[in-house]
Amino acid sequence: MDLAGLRVVKAVADTGSVSRAAETLNCVQSNVTARIKRLEEDLGVDLFRRFSRGMEPTPAGRVLSGYADRVLRLVAQARDAVAEAAGHGGRLAVGSMESTAAVRLPPILARFHRDHPDVELTIAPGPTEVLLADVLAGRLDGAFVGGEVAHPDLVARRIFDEELVLAEPAAGLTTDSARRTLIAFGRACAYRGRAEMAMREAGRVPFRVMEFGALDAILGCVGAGMGVTVMPRSVVERDPWRELLAARPLPDALARMPTQFVRRADAIETGSLRAFLEAFSEARHQALTLTGPCPGPCPALE
Numbered sequence: 001m002d003l004a005g006l007r008v009v010k011a012v013a014d015t016g017s018v019s020r021a022a023e024t025l026n027c028v029q030s031n032v033t034a035r036i037k038r039l040e041e042d043l044g045v046d047l048f049r050r051f052s053r054g055m056e057p058t059p060a061g062r063v064l065s066g067y068a069d070r071v072l073r074l075v076a077q078a079r080d081a082v083a084e085a086a087g088h089g090g091r092l093a094v095g096s097m098e099s100t101a102a103v104r105l106p107p108i109l110a111r112f113h114r115d116h117p118d119v120e121l122t123i124a125p126g127p128t129e130v131l132l133a134d135v136l137a138g139r140l141d142g143a144f145v146g147g148e149v150a151h152p153d154l155v156a157r158r159i160f161d162e163e164l165v166l167a168e169p170a171a172g173l174t175t176d177s178a179r180r181t182l183i184a185f186g187r188a189c190a191y192r193g194r195a196e197m198a199m200r201e202a203g204r205v206p207f208r209v210m211e212f213g214a215l216d217a218i219l220g221c222v223g224a225g226m227g228v229t230v231m232p233r234s235v236v237e238r239d240p241w242r243e244l245l246a247a248r249p250l251p252d253a254l255a256r257m258p259t260q261f262v263r264r265a266d267a268i269e270t271g272s273l274r275a276f277l278e279a280f281s282e283a284r285h286q287a288l289t290l291t292g293p294c295p296g297p298c299p300a301l302e
Helices: 003-015 018-025 029-043 059-085 098-103 105-115 128-136 190-201 215-223 271-282
Strands: 048-051 054-057 091-096 120-125 142-146 154-169 181-184 208-211 229-232 245-249 256-264
Touching: 003 018, 003 029, 003 054, 003 059, 018 029, 029 059, 054 059, 059 091, 091 098, 091 128, 091 271, 098 105, 098 120, 098 215, 098 229, 105 120, 105 271, 128 142, 128 154, 128 256, 142 190, 154 190, 154 215, 181 190, 181 215, 181 229, 190 229, 190 256, 215 229, 215 245, 256 271
Parallel strands: 091 120, 091 142, 181 208
Antiparallel strands: 048 054, 142 256, 154 229, 154 245, 154 256
């Protein structure tokens, strides 16, 4: 058993087929098949069940895949730690909701890059549920997500609170159809659930949802009068949207949304990650600035 074999086991378990695993590993299918066969002979157990259209791990295969995941993550962490110790900067992959990446991260990233120019930093935008899955799978060192997080394999650190607002065209909505059209990210977005609750509490039912995958596309469609959305006030009131959109307050129970930084509980906190979080702590007084949402029912929604 070696690292190459563990990579093959994890790839087949993740993709469900030899062909897709070979594509992931950038090798030929025969190498994947040979590795699996060699491991099964070495361990004396079947690791996968073969079907006409794919493979699935046996109980023994699931156990080995879990260990492979942990070992490979530790190897990657060890390489980064050695790179840091040698003064090579290391690597850091951080996920973020699009709204956070657009508004909160730029000044922090500028400070971090200035102080740690040798760190290879990657920012991966995405919705909360996708980011959580990527952190759990070890594809990200950590991520900024929305809402409370309770998972035995994750640790969460509250970074700041956002005030969510209803965003509609600055000139006002002209049609009932637009009032009943919610423009939003997919269901994996933490803000999507709050937005749907806001529409129901306002009596804007039935309503329809138009899904977009990009923040500026959502805001642009709202500005064009196609519908409404729910976003952080910090997003709606930045240029160029402050002139095109009106931010209407939501009831306090819907408006306050924590943004938390999550990482695996068993992951080693590298020097690069520690420095990245310290950069946020230095700017905490800016991130925590909020405009208080209205405490009760919101007339703008009624």
